[in-house]
Amino acid sequence: MKTLVIFHALCILLILGYCDVTQAQINEDTVDHYATAKASENKGIDFDENTLFSPFTKQEWRSYQEKKINEGRKTLLNFTITYKNKTAVKDANLYMKQLTSDFHWGCGMTHRILNNTAYKKWFASKFTAADFHNELKWYYTEPKQGEENYTDPDAMIKFADEHGIIVRGHTILWDDVKYQQKWVRKLSPDKLLEAANKRVDSVVKRYKGRLIGWDVMNENLHHNFFEKRLGKNSSAYFYNRVYNIDPSTTLYMNEFNTTEQVDDKWASPEKYLRKLKAIQAYPGNSGMKMGIGLECHYGAEPIDLHYVRNSLLSLSQTGLPIWLTELDVKMDPTLPNKTQLQVIYLEEILRESFSHAAVKAIVIWTGSSIDGCDVMCMTNEKLENTPVGDLIDKLMVEWRTGSIKVVSDSNGSSQVSVFNGQYEVTVVDPVTNASTSVSFKVDKVSIPDKVIHLQIPG
Structure with a gap:
C-alpha cells in the first residue's frame, strides 16, 4: 500500500495531476485534467498570462500551447502566381520544402563519437546543435598545469563543422x-587570476568565430569558487575578457533549477536576472551579446508546469535567446512504470518549452547510451530508439513543415502556414509543366507583408 501511495504521489503533475493512474496502465489517455478541480470539457477559455493559475483541462492547456506555437513559431504566407503578362495561373502546383529550421534540436556529445561511424551518421541526421559533455572544460583540456590538450574538442568541432x-x-x-x-585549488588568488586568464585566452582564441556561444562561468548562482577568491565581480570580469576576445559570439549564463525547482533559493528567475543584469552593467559589457542557458535537469518529483511557464515568461522579457542546454528527466529506478512516466513528463516539458518563442533550441542530454545513460537516452548502444527517442522523433516531425504541396485558386492565390526557417519553393504550370524555383527565409521580419509573388515562364 505504501508503494502505491508513493507512486500516485509521483504521478501528480503540476498542482494538478496525472490522476486515476494505475500501476498497470500509464499512457497519454490517463492524463485527464490539468488542475485540482477539473474544468468543463466544453468550457471555452482564451488563455492569457493573467489566468495561469485557473483550473484548465489538459485539452485547454494544450490548445494554449498550440496557439502560442502558431503565433511565435509559424508564419502565414500568401502566394500569388502569375505569367509574365500578369495573368493569374489557376491550379498551379506549388511545392514547398523546408531546408532549415529557425529552431534547433541539439544533443549532448562526447569524444566517444569520434571512433563510431554509425553514431556519427545518427547524430548528424538528427541534430543541428551540440553541447560537449566535458571535452571543452578546463579540467579536461589542462588536467596538469601547463599541459594543454585540445585533441578531442578539435576533432569534435571539425565533425560538427563538416555536418x-x-x-x-x-x-x-x-x-x-x-x-x-x-x-x-592550491593557487593563491594572484596565481589563480593569472591561470584563469590564461585559460580564457587559450580556449576562446583557439575557437574564436567557430562557436555559436560560450558558457563563460558555469553555475555561478549556486557556486562561487572564483567569487570567493577573486571578488564578487569576477564573473562579470571574465565575461568582459571573453567579450573582448570574441565580441560576435553570444555569452551565456548557464544554470540549473531556474525552471525545475520552485523552492530553490539560489537560482530563481528573479535571481538569475539580477545576476545577468549585474554582468551586463560591468564596465565595458554594455554591448555584449548575452543569452540565457537553462540546464533543465528535471528530477523524479512531479513537474510544476505552471512554474516552468512563469519562469520562461519572466526570462523571455529580456529579449535574449533562451537555450535549454542539458535537458533530461530523472526517474526513481524503483518506480513501477518509470519509463512511461519519464516519457509523459518529458513530453509536457518539451511542449511547454517549445510554446515559448524565446526558446531557440533544446539540447537533449543524452543521445545514445554509447555516451553513458545514467539519466535519459534516446537510443541504446545499437542506436535503436528508446521510448524517449520515439517521443523526440515524433516531435521533430510535428514541429517541422517538411515538404508540402498547395494548389493556386482561380486568382492564382494560395495560402499556407509554415514553421519559420529557410525554404525552397517550386511552382509548376498545370498545362505546360513550365516551372520556376526560388529560395527564401521565412520569419516574422524577412517577408514584412507575408506576400510572395511567383512568376511562371511563358
Missing part, C-alpha cells in the same frame, strides 16, 4: 569548487 552542426562552448570556467583541478 552543419552548431556548437555551444561548454564551459570556459566553472564556479563549483569540486570541478576544479587539484592544482587550481
Whole structure:
C-alpha cells in the first residue's frame, strides 16, 4: 500500500495531476485534467498570462500551447502566381520544402563519437546543435598545469563543422569548487587570476568565430569558487575578457533549477536576472551579446508546469535567446512504470518549452547510451530508439513543415502556414509543366507583408 501511495504521489503533475493512474496502465489517455478541480470539457477559455493559475483541462492547456506555437513559431504566407503578362495561373502546383529550421534540436556529445561511424551518421541526421559533455572544460583540456590538450574538442568541432552542426562552448570556467583541478585549488588568488586568464585566452582564441556561444562561468548562482577568491565581480570580469576576445559570439549564463525547482533559493528567475543584469552593467559589457542557458535537469518529483511557464515568461522579457542546454528527466529506478512516466513528463516539458518563442533550441542530454545513460537516452548502444527517442522523433516531425504541396485558386492565390526557417519553393504550370524555383527565409521580419509573388515562364 505504501508503494502505491508513493507512486500516485509521483504521478501528480503540476498542482494538478496525472490522476486515476494505475500501476498497470500509464499512457497519454490517463492524463485527464490539468488542475485540482477539473474544468468543463466544453468550457471555452482564451488563455492569457493573467489566468495561469485557473483550473484548465489538459485539452485547454494544450490548445494554449498550440496557439502560442502558431503565433511565435509559424508564419502565414500568401502566394500569388502569375505569367509574365500578369495573368493569374489557376491550379498551379506549388511545392514547398523546408531546408532549415529557425529552431534547433541539439544533443549532448562526447569524444566517444569520434571512433563510431554509425553514431556519427545518427547524430548528424538528427541534430543541428551540440553541447560537449566535458571535452571543452578546463579540467579536461589542462588536467596538469601547463599541459594543454585540445585533441578531442578539435576533432569534435571539425565533425560538427563538416555536418552543419552548431556548437555551444561548454564551459570556459566553472564556479563549483569540486570541478576544479587539484592544482587550481592550491593557487593563491594572484596565481589563480593569472591561470584563469590564461585559460580564457587559450580556449576562446583557439575557437574564436567557430562557436555559436560560450558558457563563460558555469553555475555561478549556486557556486562561487572564483567569487570567493577573486571578488564578487569576477564573473562579470571574465565575461568582459571573453567579450573582448570574441565580441560576435553570444555569452551565456548557464544554470540549473531556474525552471525545475520552485523552492530553490539560489537560482530563481528573479535571481538569475539580477545576476545577468549585474554582468551586463560591468564596465565595458554594455554591448555584449548575452543569452540565457537553462540546464533543465528535471528530477523524479512531479513537474510544476505552471512554474516552468512563469519562469520562461519572466526570462523571455529580456529579449535574449533562451537555450535549454542539458535537458533530461530523472526517474526513481524503483518506480513501477518509470519509463512511461519519464516519457509523459518529458513530453509536457518539451511542449511547454517549445510554446515559448524565446526558446531557440533544446539540447537533449543524452543521445545514445554509447555516451553513458545514467539519466535519459534516446537510443541504446545499437542506436535503436528508446521510448524517449520515439517521443523526440515524433516531435521533430510535428514541429517541422517538411515538404508540402498547395494548389493556386482561380486568382492564382494560395495560402499556407509554415514553421519559420529557410525554404525552397517550386511552382509548376498545370498545362505546360513550365516551372520556376526560388529560395527564401521565412520569419516574422524577412517577408514584412507575408506576400510572395511567383512568376511562371511563358
